[in-house]
Amino acid sequence: MPLAPADDAFANRLGKILPAETLRPAEPRFLEEPRGRWTSTATWVALPRDVDEVAAIVTSCATERVGLVPFGGGTGLVGGQLHPDGPAPLVISLERMSAIRAVHPQESVAVVEAGAILADVQRAAEEADRLFPLSLASEGSAQIGGLLGTNAGGVNTLRYGNARDLVLGLEAVLPDGSIWHGLKRLRKDNTGYDLRHLLIGAEGTLGIITAASLKLVPRPTNIGTALMTVPSPEAALALLALARGQLGETISAFELLNRTGFDFLAETLPDLRQPWNTAPDWSVLIEIGQSAGSDPASALEDVFAEAFEAGLVSDGIVAQSVGQSQDLWTLREHIPEANRRIGAVSSHDISVPLGLIPDFITRAGAALAALGDWRINCFGHVGDGNLHYNVFPAAGRTPEDHINQRDAIKACVHDLVHELGGSISAEHGIGRLKVDDLERYGDPAKLAAMRAIKAALDPKGIMNPGAVLRA
Amino acid sequence: MPLAPADDAFANRLGKILPAETLRPAEPRFLEEPRGRWTSTATWVALPRDVDEVAAIVTSCATERVGLVPFGGGTGLVGGQLHPDGPAPLVISLERMSAIRAVHPQESVAVVEAGAILADVQRAAEEADRLFPLSLASEGSAQIGGLLGTNAGGVNTLRYGNARDLVLGLEAVLPDGSIWHGLKRLRKDNTGYDLRHLLIGAEGTLGIITAASLKLVPRPTNIGTALMTVPSPEAALALLALARGQLGETISAFELLNRTGFDFLAETLPDLRQPWNTAPDWSVLIEIGQSAGSDPASALEDVFAEAFEAGLVSDGIVAQSVGQSQDLWTLREHIPEANRRIGAVSSHDISVPLGLIPDFITRAGAALAALGDWRINCFGHVGDGNLHYNVFPAAGRTPEDHINQRDAIKACVHDLVHELGGSISAEHGIGRLKVDDLERYGDPAKLAAMRAIKAALDPKGIMNPGAVLRA
Structure with a gap:
């Protein structure tokens, strides 16, 4: 049985059981998402102030079979916060429950x-x-x-x-x-x-x-940051193992960066000062946080010295001040912005088992080369096996030139991730963007269990219809 | 529709699709549990060697509506591994899948x-x-x-x-x-x-x-252990906060001990050397594990010094060798054995919010005093809010003298735990022992969701029937 729309008549009925101003015509900010791929069919938003009001809203939607789409900060990248087709759902925002x-x-x-x-x-x-x-x-x-x-x-x-x-x-x-x-x-x-x-x-x-x-x-009081040049992704993993042995769990971040990212920064954000003239092919940004009485800069220098001996690093900067540390992070944090300015053909939020990262990088690069000429910015939270593997046009070309190749690129990357026992959505979720991918790559027994759970807890299918599982 | 028994006829049918020796008459070790409260009605056990054999067994049970009880090491304390009444289930042990x-x-x-x-x-x-x-x-x-x-x-x-x-x-x-x-x-x-x-x-x-x-x-290479005397449970919590500030996440264990535990050790295991003539009312066993290059004993001494200044500790031993550390842990690890030898009237595996532990200890003691004269051994993983709160008869009396008061004691403790937002099963689970308690204290919405999930994933009710949820 299809869902009923959250139309003006429904809003009129629901409005009567809620305090004034709780139900409002939806402003555009509730109907859009950051990448501009979809817009919502919704026209009303509910802004409850406590859990009882949320319960009243859900109960009404359940009774009338109206779809309900929870909207948080609106920053999701897979369209989970929007409902682009079918009967208009009610948007629910908890922004007034922010205590x-x-x-x-x-x-x-x-x-x-x-x-x-x-x-x-x-x-x-x-x-x-x-x-x-x-x-x-x-x-x-x-x-x-x-x-x-x-x-x-x-x-x-x-x-x-x-x-x-x-x-x-x-x-x-x-x-x-x-x-x-x-x-x-x-x-x-x-x-x-x-x-x-x-x-x-x-x-x-x-x-x-x-x-x-x-x-x-x-709260770790003593923070240490270092940027180290590594000869390869393999060396980055060996460096992580070495650093873990010396530093235990105090490693807060271990980010792999590649030359393409720094080239993009130089091209699109030339005011950002880089610590080299020519960026190395691979480098690693490490942050550790230790408790009082420790000396994290010296601990990182010890790691560097041992790694240098072992041939795992060739160059490095250990921040000697909070300012230097921030400068290093500023570079890392602007890579997504540089990516946006260059314009990707296809972006992938994937993870693979840590030990297979080098294999993935080699094989994905080779497979994509068969499809065309690309600039690949592969960076991310390598300590978690999570790479942002983003494919850009060669210099002088635009993403639009390759619009017909998007699906092939995505399939190429995701097929390999799947083969290696990885995840086609490491941290962004499924939303509406990856429903097909989940059906294609998901374990059939798990998918069947998910559908059974969804049907058991939400038999009318009102909760964020079409997200994660096909409605 | 009731379940069918895993009787000889069923075993005969199932045995035909499994390799020889996979299905066997159940030895007593699969039919008992450590506290001897229940025995199983099962007569057959399946011992598969791979996941496909497990799947074949489950499929047969599903087809014939036969209950299936997974049996691990048999060490569970709440009867989850046994099925004491109703149609005999099939026991399934994965002990041959131990790779x-x-x-x-x-x-x-x-x-x-x-x-x-x-x-x-x-x-x-x-x-x-x-x-x-x-x-x-x-x-x-x-x-x-x-x-x-x-x-x-x-x-x-x-x-x-x-x-x-x-x-x-x-x-x-x-x-x-x-x-x-x-x-x-x-x-x-x-x-x-x-x-x-x-x-x-x-x-x-x-x-x-x-x-x-x-x-x-x-692997933390440098281990430090200390036993510190604290004036009260409040002081133990303040000491934990202080130690966390100084030692970060390197604290692996933070165990609260009380005098009753040491008295029981002296009474039942007199050969265990204790570090004092008269045990303090409250003490804390701390273990930290740090990486190479650290000096955990000295770090613990620093914590002790600061805590002493603050009036949080009055005495303490920091182990200076692995042997000393083991001696301290030996005391802690023998407390359950001493408890068994004394014989509890009622034991409780509970947790409360960390900050409410002192309140719980005070109020539980007062409430139980109204029911009789007890020796209470309250000890456990206080860093997790998890106390083993065990009630023993006064000296000279036996658990059997109080058999009629068991339910009242349990209700007294569990009611208070519930009132304080705690858990009536911190680490042992529900099994069959606490099904009633879960119904009494569990959140109704959560229980309804649990039942819906169980019915969706196991519509015939074959998986460990009667554990966690009433069959």
Whole structure:
């Protein structure tokens, strides 16, 4: 049975049971996504202020079979926050539920609402002398609800895990309008199926997360940063193993960079000062965070010395000040912007088993060369096996010149990732962009289980219809 | 529709599709559990050697509606591995699937079969100069499948998380006999619902885990151990916060001990040398593991000095050798044995939010005093909020004297735990022992979701019937 639209008549009925101003005509910001690939068919947005209002909204949608699309900070890259076709859904934004309900420094826990912006949660943790380690480019606008709905990754995953690893408990509204009061602050709780991990990463298709208990960690006070030139991706992996042996879990980030990224920076952002005239083919940006009394710069110099002996690094800079450290990170953080300015033919957020990264890079490059002449910017969180593998036109050509090759490029990269036991969506999720890919590459038994779970928890199919699983 | 029994006729039919010796009359070791509370009605056990045989067994059980009870190392404390009433189920043991399929030191990953014994996995990791940090009393017999099925905890949870936090991927047979090939070795993979975390902790009610990709971590080479006397549980928590500030995440264990535990040791195991004549009311056993070049004993002495200044500790021993460290741990590890020899009236595996531990201890003691005269041994993984809160008869009396008060004691403790937002099963799971408790204290929306998931994935109810959820 098809869904009914969230039209003016529905809005009129729903508006009567909600406080004034809760239901509004949807502004354009709720109908667009960063890459401009889709626009939503929605015309109404609900802006509840507490979990009971969320429950009332979900209940109405369930009763009337109206689709409901949760919208966080709107920063998702796979279209999970938009519904581009079919009956208009109701958009629900929790931006008015942005309270940091409590911070418990002694427990290293923060309890926050889903509409809280990541940067605000980071700040609240810091004020309590703790760290909330989730960190990514969009942290100034991404909301906790969206970050958990998509199980966001980011730069500190190597040390602290993905978003799901930072959650102790959830409050959520399930597709039948019932409220799950699961906002526990417990490190150990074995009382039945882990509904928390089922909702995290379900991209709003199994319910709406309204609040979360988040793990905080000790704030590393002494930060060290280094940029080291490595002869190859193999050497980068050996350097990671060596650094882990010396530094234990204090490595917060281990980012592989390649020459194309620096060339793009030089071409599009020439004011950014680079530490070399000619960038090396491969380099690694390392960050470590240690506790008081340590000397991270010296620890990184020790790693460099041993790695140099072993032929794993040929050159390097260890930041001697916070300013130098920031300069190194500024380079890394501007690579996505440089990529945008150059314009990719096809971008891929993939992961492969760590040990197969060199194999992947070699084989993907060879396979793509058979399709044409490309500039490939392969960079990313190599400590997690997560590469952003982006394919650009040769100099002098534009992405539009290759528009007909996009699908072939994507299939070429994803087929290889799949063959190597990797993931075609390491950190961005499935959304609407990768529904086909999930059907193509996903394990059939897992897909069948996912569909059974979706049908069991959301039998009317109202929750973010068409995201993750075909509606 | 009720389940059919795994009787001789069924065994005869199933035996024909399996290799010889795969199906056997169940030996007593598959029909008992450590506390002797239940015995199983089963008469047959299946001992498959690969995932295809597991799938064939599950498929037969599904077709004939026969219950199937996964049996790991048999060390579970809540009866999840036994089926004490109703039609005899088939027991399935994966003890012949005990291979460590691969260790990838560079990736810090081990791929192991479900029948592998924890101590063997630890050893394989150590041979690759890595640590598999899951550690608990029964590690010499507990199997990976059971440890994941119950999301086991243990002593290193504070630093490394519970069993579920150490799993990258799973291979499993779902209740319809389909095989989920999810044995990925990826740190980042956002491709649909997290079936892995749904199976982990489901206690075999949603499928049978047959193999797992496990995270290894850098092996801390320099270990420090200290036993510090604290004036109160509040001081223990303040000491934990102080130690975390100084030592970051290197704290592997932070165990609260109370005088009753040491008194029981003196009474039942007098040959164990204790470091004092009269044990303090409260003390804390701390272990830290640091990387090469550090001096953990000196780091612990620094913590002690600062804590002493702050009035958080009054006395302490920092181990100066591996032998001294082992002596301290020997005391801690023998407390469960001393408890067994004394004989508890009622034992509780509970957790509360860290900051509420002192409140819990005070209030639980007062509430129980109203019921009688007890000796209470409250000890455990306080860094995780996880206490083993065990109630013993006064000296000169026996557990049997109080048999009629058991339920009242349990209700008293569990009601308070629930009121404080805690868990009535921190690390042991629900099994069959706590099905009533889960119904009483569990969140209704979560319970409804659990039942819907169970019905969707296991519509015939064959997987570990009666465990976690009432059959």
